Structures are given as structure tokens and as C-alpha cells.
Amino acid sequence: MIDKNSPIPIYHQLEEHLKSKIESGAIKADEAIPSEREYAERYQISRMTVRQALNNLVSDGYLYRQKGKGTFVNKKKVEQRLHGLTSFTEDMIERGMKPSSKLLSFEIIAAGAETAHRLNIKENTPVYEIKRVRLADAAPMALETTYLPANLIKGLTEEIINQSLYRYIEEKLSFTIHEATQQIEAAIAKDIEIKHLQIEKGAPILLIHRSSFLKDGTPFEYVKSAYRADRYKFIHSMQRGK
Amino acid sequence: MIDKNSPIPIYHQLEEHLKSKIESGAIKADEAIPSEREYAERYQISRMTVRQALNNLVSDGYLYRQKGKGTFVNKKKVEQRLHGLTSFTEDMIERGMKPSSKLLSFEIIAAGAETAHRLNIKENTPVYEIKRVRLADAAPMALETTYLPANLIKGLTEEIINQSLYRYIEEKLSFTIHEATQQIEAAIAKDIEIKHLQIEKGAPILLIHRSSFLKDGTPFEYVKSAYRADRYKFIHSMQRGK
């Protein structure tokens, strides 16, 4: 259950174990979980380590505490979806189109200057580079290159990026995705874009550069996308803050 | 500074102390605070107690950590809030450029099909049409056409649109501006844009269509803008709601 020799921190292992128990319904809402001392005894770990796991689950809303009584499971969280931080897949589905992808390359390379700057890492640090043609209703929509710091986003496989990268980051790696910034510009298609997007020479494209950040401000993703301007409009709504 | 005999927990005292330092601006954004070990030494408390204080400030967004480097002050929440509903003037000032305008035309016309649809009014209803070249540092940046329902936005003058249209709407007309939606696309410049933006034939432009709404949902503004792609990138940040 708990592997003390694992590179994964003990508190994190306990966290995941408890989270899955809660989400599977093995412990119901408002039921007490075992006490901190009991966990410490059961897994032969320090009580402070148990507390670190429980603290995280409390701040994530899975548990609540009552001094002198115990620690209890919270009511199920309301499903909070990515507001605005949409992936290509979600974006296309919202637009009523069927998304698909064609993987061009998937490898670990040394970060270039721009990528290093965007990911706040040093040049030549290893990063995943994923090149894909994004299709909507089987027609090319965008040419997309994703960079992820290999030291942060570990254990990435083709399988994962074909499923949901964000879910992997949040659920398996237990990071919290917080915000993203995008820069959008217009340009004339270059040869590689002409080829993969099947457009004419001189055709305009919409270039989107996205940096995504974790809750602690760490950038974890940098995506460069070239969209066919004749098929894609970037839609965006904003509200005035209080 | 820290009272060990106070009934208020030490970590809470340190937390409040640091929070006020941050909010008063005594420590600026992205500046490092003293290390955990230094706080422990300075106040003769345990490093774990310092960490408890810092942990809380990190999860409240006041601080962020970097392993091996230190703990730093986060940007104020106002600064990191997505800047919404910016006018061209505010946008350029934020980018460190000096905005100005050249009025091309200012008249009341009958709404066309597209404009009527966007403003949710009937065709041929009177609307203001304002055509301007927007300049940044005295160089053409965008060609902008604004439509406003004449029956809603009353008493508009050249004077007002050269000042702040939004302020006029909110302060003089007592409307509350609430949100805007934008559609952004790439295109090749047409003749009129080539002329006013002083760009080459075949040059790409960034087309932004913005509809703005009052609090009650009434659309009050429709703006079509064509930006020089070589000088303008649309920047946009989004957060995940909680």
C-alpha cells in the first residue's frame, strides 16, 4: 500500500490512496476516516507525514476536520470544468465538429531559446516535443506543436497524449492546472503549414501561442498552433471584474 | 514581533506579519523573502513552524516557491486578473505605447443586416458608425469601425468618442457594461486596409469582431477592427474557475 522506497513521496501515496477511496464511495460523506495516529501506526510512518497528506486533501475539499473528534469525508465536489482552458478536442466538440489527430512526431529534445523562456527553464533542458496535425471532421484544421518539460511532466506516452493530457497531469501527477495565457497573431502560411494544412501559398493562418501554468505558477506547457484562417475563428468572451 | 506566549499560534502571527508586508508593498512582486531557515533563526522558532505559515500564504496565492532558489512574492491579485474589456487606448497604454486616433467618419446610418444582427436590432434602425484609424506611437495600428444603436447610446459627439466612450456610457448614461465577446480571425488585407494601415499587398491582418453587452444583456456596441499583424498580437489570459 505504502512504499517507503518509492520516489513518490509517502504523503502523496497516502493522498492518492485516500482520494480513490473517497471517489469510489468506499467512505461516504460525513463519515470519519481513521485517525492520524492510526494511519501513522498502520503504515509505520510519522504522524506529521499523515497530516501533510490530510492537509492537502482538506485544502482540496475532500476532507474536513473537527478538533477533538476526527477527520471526515466531504460532500462530493461540484464538477468544475475547465473554464476557457479548453483543449483542441473540447473546443471542436463545442463547435459541433468531430476532432481527431495525426501524430507527426513525439520525442524528447533539448529546449531551444523560445521554449526555454516560455517554460521558465534553461536552454537545452529536456522537453517533450509533440507535433500533430489536428483535424476537424477529418479535414486539417491546425498544425500544433506542444512542449512539456520532461523533468516536470514525467512518464508521458503516446497513449496518454491521445487520451487526455490534462487529466493525466491533474489526476496521475496530482498537479493543479490553474491558468493559461495566449498570444494570437495573423501570419502568412509557411511551407510546412501549407503542406500539412493543405492550403494555398500566401494563405493567411492564425497563430496561437499558449503557455499554461500550474497553481503555483510553474509553466508546464507551451503550445504553438497554426490554424487555417478559412476554417477557424478564435472565439473569446470576457467579463468585467468587480 | 513574534510573541511565543500569545494564545495566537506562532505560524499565524508570522502569516499576518508577512501578509501586511506584502500588501503594503514593502516586498514587491517576484522579490524573494528571507529563507525559511533565516526566519527560524531570527524569531527563534522551528523551521517547520515557518513552513506552516508559508504554506498557508502559498495556498492563498501570496507567495510562490522555487526549489533551490527561494520563496517569492506573487503579483497582486488585481494585476494577475485577466484584463477584460479593454479599449484600444487602455490596451496600448498597457503595452507601453502612446495611442492616438484619426477620425475618418462619424455619422448616423441605417443598420445593415450584420450590424442589426449583432446589436439585436431591426435592419435600418439608426446606428452611429464611427470609422477610425488607430495609431500607436504615431504609426497606424488598426482600422476600426464601431457601431452603436442611436436609440440607446444618445447624445454622442466627436468630443465624447475622443475621450472615453465607456466612461460616458457608464457615468453619463448610467448603464453598466458587463461583458464582451470577440471573434478573432486571420485574413489577407483588403484595399482599404492596405491604404489606411500602410501595408503591402498580400499582408496578413488580424480581424477582431467585438460585441459588447450591458448588465441586462443588451448589446450596445459592435466593433470591427483590422490590426496590422506585424505589429499587433492579441494577448489573452484565462483562469479556471473555482
Next chain:
DNA sequence: ATTATATAGTTGTCTATACCAGTTAGTGTA
């Protein structure tokens, strides 16, 4: 039976220490 009191449980706070892992600057060597 009612009321104190003890006590055993819980979480909350705090200490002192240890080692790991990443960053940085300086130092020595090829």
C-alpha cells in the same frame, strides 16, 4: 439518578533534527 471527575481518544501546535534535491557561485583543472 445526578453530578463531578478521570481518562482515553481526537486534532492542533511546535520543536529539533536529518537527509534529499535543485540552484548558484566560486574554484580548480585541463
Next chain:
DNA sequence: TACACTAACTGGTATAGACAACTATATAAT
């Protein structure tokens, strides 16, 4: 000069123990 190494920092993880504050229950005295 260029590069590798080292030393001294940083935060991250984990330990073992202590006492405080609070809650519930069992027990003894009234």
C-alpha cells in the same frame, strides 16, 4: 578559455516526540 567540481545555499520530505485544546465515555462520589 572552457569545463568539471565543490561548497553553500534554497525548499521538499520525513522522523519522533511533546504538550495543548477539545470531545466523548466510563467511573466514582454525591
